[in-house]
Amino acid sequence: MDKRRHIIAPALLSLLLIASLVWGYNQNQSRINYETALENTYQRLFFDIKKHVENVQVNLSKALVASSKEQNVVLFSQIMNEAFFAKEKLSQMPITHAETAKTEKFLTQTADYASYLIKKHMQGEDITQDQRETLNSLQSNSQAFNQELSKLHDSLMDSNFALGAMSNQQKKNVEEGNNQVFQTSLVTMDKQMGKIPELIYDGPFSDQIVNKKAVGLPKNDVSLNDAQKAAQDFFGRDRVKGIEAFEEGEHINEARLPAYTFHLYPNSQSKDLAVYMGVSRKGGKVVWMENPRPVSNAKLSIKNAEEKALKYLKEKGFENMEANYSLKYNGSILFNFANTQDDITIYPDLIKVKVALDTGEIVGFNASAYYMNNQERNITSPHLTEEEARAKIKTDFNIDSARLAIIPSGANEVLCYEFKGKYNKSDFIVYINALDGREEQILQIIKDENGTLTF
Known part of the structure; x- marks a missing residue:
């Protein structure tokens, strides 16, 4: 028996060693295959970005030569799509948003400006000299963007850089030199994009919209101490056992809505679950609040949750708000409330309120848009009657309701008739300009057990 034991034990150990070697080899091969696949994906993304930007540049050049509206609509559609594709793929690269913020802005604005010019053509307008100069500027900058991408490509090839290595934090020693090549090129490219002149046009991503400052806040500056008091008063002093400010960042004053930011520690929650709150530096208004506490045993109905949200808004001084759309998730429901004036819904004045469906507590609030x-507002009386506006809609669109509403349109606000109805068993909203009868916007309404959204 002893002799057999002495033979079996080494044999078993040998088998285990062989099995572990085979397992280790397979794991290593799997890792290599994964890294290869990941690298191939990043390489393909990089070349796709380069190709999309090249197409943007070429089509911008063609648009400067084209003279017909029909040809320009085709070219601008292609520019819009190519710019969006380039931005979408850039976001999938293993780099941070901060490193490509200006580049993303350039791509977004290029797509949006192309969309803006399509609308102008569809309204029968020709390209103006100012618009042509803007197109020329975009073309020049897309050319510069392409040149930087080519330089970056050459640098990466010369250094045998692996894009996939950027997503693997375990390879710091190998990455350091490679990242230097990649990040330096990115910074250079992003700085180049930052030199682009401002785009002033009637679109949601134009510089006058992106750089817009709040018009709904008091003008007085408030101190950190006053903002802290405002945060406690808003949440309820008797509910707070502690509060502390946290770092906003060195560029906070460049934000569209600069705010002091705080951690509040409620009596009913552990210190690990702080409530986050932002208080505007102008006027000391609570701009946003988020309570990340878990929600269990959701039992409140949507109707009851809406009533609690509306009561909360009235208590905070927001009168004449109406709920429009909602979304239920993670035991809570988020409502969009729009301001009203003289029975007209004002969608730009939007407040979001999130209600926990276990107790009805308000766990989220965002009044940034408001x-x-x-x-x-001095709202102009409609030039069209409701019946005249109805005549602008497809005859087979079955209208359920109609009312006046103000909607955002680029840098402006537009008074419209809002028609809700059905077409082919689907729900839509059609907005007809109440002044000139133009079809301003069409939204599809999606309803399910989680709420109502528009697209």
Whole structure:
């Protein structure tokens, strides 16, 4: 028996050693295959970005030569799609948003400006000299973008750089030199994009919109101490056992809505679950609040949750708000509330309120859009009657309701008739300009057990 034991034990150890070697080899091969696949994906993304930007540049050049509206609509459609594709693929690269912020802005604005010019052509307008100069500027900068991408490509090839290595934090020693090549090129490219002149046009990504400052806040500056008091008052002093400010970042004053930011520690929650809150530096208004506490045993109905959200808004001084759309997720429901004036819904004045469906507690609040846009409005009377506006809609669109609403349109606000109805068993909203009868916007309504959204 002893002799057999002495024979079996080494044999078993040998088998285990062989099995572990085979397992280790397979794991290593799997890792190599994964890294190869990942690298191939990043390489393909990089070349796709380069190709999309080349197409943007070529089509911008063609648009400067084209003279017909029909040809320009085709070219601008291609520019819009190529720019969006380039931005979407850039976002999938293993780099941070901060390193490509200006480049992303350039691509977004290029796509949006192309969309803006399509609308102008569809309205029968020709390209103006100013618009042509803007196109020329975009073309020049897309050419510069292409040149930087080519230089980056050459640098990466010369250094045998692996894009996939950037996503693997375990390879710091190998990455350091490679990242230097990649990051330096990215910074150079992004700085180049930052030199682009401002785009001023009627679009949601134009510089006058992106750089817009809040018009709905008081003008007085508030101190950190006053903002802290405002945060405690908003949440309820009797509910707070502690509060502390946290770092906003060195460029906070360049933000569209600069705010002091705080951690609040409620009596009912552990210190690990702080409530986050932002208080505007102008006027000391609470701009946003988020309570990340878990929600269990959701039992509140949507109707009851809406009533609690509306009561909460009234308590905070927001009158004449109406709920429009909602989305239920993770035991909570998020409502969009729009301001109203003289029975007209004002969509730019938007506030979001999130209600926990276990107790009905308000666990989220965001009034950024409200404070960005809310102001005294002298609303022009409609030039069209409701019946005249209805005549602008497809005859087989079955209208369920109609009302007046103000919607955002680029840098402007537009008074419209809002028609809700059905077409082919699907729900839509059609907005007809109440002044000139133009079809401003069409949204599809999606309803399911989680709420109502528009697209």
